[in-house]
Amino acid sequence: MAKRKSLIKIKPKTYKDGEVVKVSFMVMHPMDTGLAKDKKTKELIPAKYINNVKFTYNAKLITTLNVWETLSTNPVFTTYMKINGKGDLTVSYTDNTGEVNENSMKIKPKG
Amino acid sequence: MQRREFFKTLGTVAAVAAVATPTMTFAAAPVSANQMSYENALSAITGGKTPKESSAIKLKAPEIAENGAVVPITVEVDSPMTDADYVKSIHIIAGKNGNARCIDVHLTPANGKAMFATRIKLGGTQKVSAIVGLSNGDFLIASQSVKVTIGGCG
Numbered sequence: 387m388a389k390r391k392s393l394i395k396i397k398p399k400t401y402k403d404g405e406v407v408k409v410s411f412m413v414m415h416p417m418d419t420g421l422a423k424d425k426k427t428k429e430l431i432p433a434k435y436i437n438n439v440k441f442t443y444n445a446k447l448i449t450t451l452n453v454w455e456t457l458s459t460n461p462v463f464t465t466y467m468k469i470n471g472k473g474d475l476t477v478s479y480t481d482n483t484g485e486v487n488e489n490s491m492k493i494k495p496k497g
Numbered sequence: 498m499q500r501r502e503f504f505k506t507l508g509t510v511a512a513v514a515a516v517a518t519p520t521m522t523f524a525a526a527p528v529s530a531n532q533m534s535y536e537n538a539l540s541a542i543t544g545g546k547t548p549k550e551s552s553a554i555k556l557k558a559p560e561i562a563e564n565g566a567v568v569p570i571t572v573e574v575d576s577p578m579t580d581a582d583y584v585k586s587i588h589i590i591a592g593k594n595g596n597a598r599c600i601d602v603h604l605t606p607a608n609g610k611a612m613f614a615t616r617i618k619l620g621g622t623q624k625v626s627a628i629v630g631l632s633n634g635d636f637l638i639a640s641q642s643v644k645v646t647i648g649g650c651g
Contacts, residue, residue, distance in 0.1 A: 449608060451601065453599075455531070456596055457617055464571075465608060465612060
C-alpha cells in the first residue's frame with residue numbers, strides 16, 4: 387500500500403456547532419486514463435485512477451463519490467458539511483488497482 | 498447485364514468499406530476501458546427519465562479553457578437540504594470525452610448545502626452537463642459549453 391499525500395481543508399478555520407463549512411479534499415494521484423503514451427518508452431501507461439471516495443463524519447457516511455478517469459491529475463473534491471459536535475472526519479479512497487488509503491481530521495467546534 | 502452487375506458489386510463493396518473503415522481505425526487507437534457515450538451515461542444516471550432544464554442549478558465552468566487537462570467545474574443547487582427535501586446526487590458528464598461520465602456525488606442532508614466542485618479533463622471543445630437527482634426522484638439538468646484550446650485526454 388503506497389502512502390499518498392493528501393490534505394483535508396476546512397473553511398473557515400474556526401467554526402461553531404451547527405455551522406455549515408466548506409470541506410476540500412486534495413490528493414496526489416496520477417489519474418492515468420490508460421490512453422496516454424510514455425514519451426520515452428512509447429508504451430501506453432496503464433490506467434490508474436481513484437474510483438471511490440467516502441467522507442465519514444462521526445461514523446456517519448455523509449458523502450460518497452463515484453469517480454472515473456476523466457478527473458484531473460491530483461484531484462480536488464470540494465463540498466459542504468454541517469458541523470455536528472466533536473468528532474473525526476475521515477476521507478477514505480480506493481483506486482482501480484485496489485489501492486486503499488485514508489486521511490482523517492479532528493473536528494473541534496468552538497462555542 | 499454484366500456491366501450492371503459489376504456496378505452492383507462495386508456499390509456493395511464500397512458500402513462495406515465505408516462501414517468497416519471507421520470501426521477499424523477505432524480499434525487501432527487506445528480506447529478507455531469505461532467507454533461510454535453521453536446518451537448511455539444519461540440513461541444510466543436517470544434510469545430512462547428525461548431530466549428537466551432548471552435554473553436552480555448553477556453550473557460554473559470557464560467559457561474558454563486554455564488547458565483541457567485541468568478544467569474547474571462548480572455545481573451549486575438551490576435546496577433547503579432537509580430530510581424531506583434534499584439533493585440526492587450530482588453528476589457531471591462531458592459529452593465528447595471517451596468516457597462521458599466524470600463523477601457521481603451522493604449527498605445527504607448532513608451536507609447542509611448542495612454544492613460540489615472539482616477539476617476535470619476535457620478532450621476537446623464540448624458541452625459539460627450537470628445532472629441533479631432530487632430526493633423525490635426527479636432529475637434536473639444544466640449545461641454549458643466549454644471551448645478547449647489544448648485537449649487534455651491522452
